[in-house]
Amino acid sequence: MEQIALVEIKNLYYSFTEKTILEAINLEVYQGDYLALIGPNGSGKTTLLKLILGLYKPLRGDIKLFGQDIGQFRDWPRVGYVPQKATHFDHRFPATVEEVVAAGRFGRVGVGRRLTAADKEVVRYSLELVGMRDNSSALIGRLSGGQQQRVFIARALAGSPELLILDEPVVGLDAGAQERFYSMLSSLNKDQNMTLITVSHDTGAIGAQVNKLACINRRLIYHGSPLDIPAGETLASLYGMAVRAVSHHH
């Protein structure tokens, strides 16, 4: 049986006023995929994520989520989203880690409803998956940027999404924290079979972990496995970035 794509984009165009931001984009994401969206500043990565999330409407072309046209799609709890710069809480912010993550469960149970014991177990499990269970009673604002970012992932996971979309999750983290963060994402993908789409600037580190790469610069320059990038030279020159490094990771 043919697998249904979780995300299927056909001939997508988008522009802000006169300026074309995305052109003729075709992209598919399947269950279990870990896709990195890479490209220079201003190349349209965040815009593409926002189109997938239904926050912008395509100028032309089609987007399907879980096999359904995005205009009809209502099953948003199936999609988790961690926006850019979700972190940086003031250190006095009066919520604990557990409360922040529990807030992510309300997308499933309905705001104003009580969380059942099973919901609370999902919250605890989400914290465990990102390695933050021991910090559940800490105030969110007292954590490091990397720890806060993990909590935001846990909040998205608490909604039991089937697809998790992250926009530049490691910005502002030091090299060690970035590496730990990527290995956490990788284990979410491999051990939990979570489908991931993440925006990244860092082609080297992420290229070693993902099974699919989409290089965007208004158009889709490359879409496929990081291991199948041809000689690399062309991509590198198209981009002016070190895409070639990706193909040397195994």
Ligand SMILES: Nc1ncnc2c1ncn2[C@@H]1O[C@H](COP(=O)(O)OP(=O)(O)OP(=O)(O)O)[C@@H](O)[C@H]1O
């Ligand atoms: N709301 C908006 N109105 C008008 N132009 C916008 C808007 N949002 C983004 N743009 C423009 O669209 C282009 C693509 O922006 P986008 O944020 O998608 O790029 P990006 O690849 O995510 O960049 P970065 O890596 O810097 O985050 C940029 O030229 C940006 O200036």
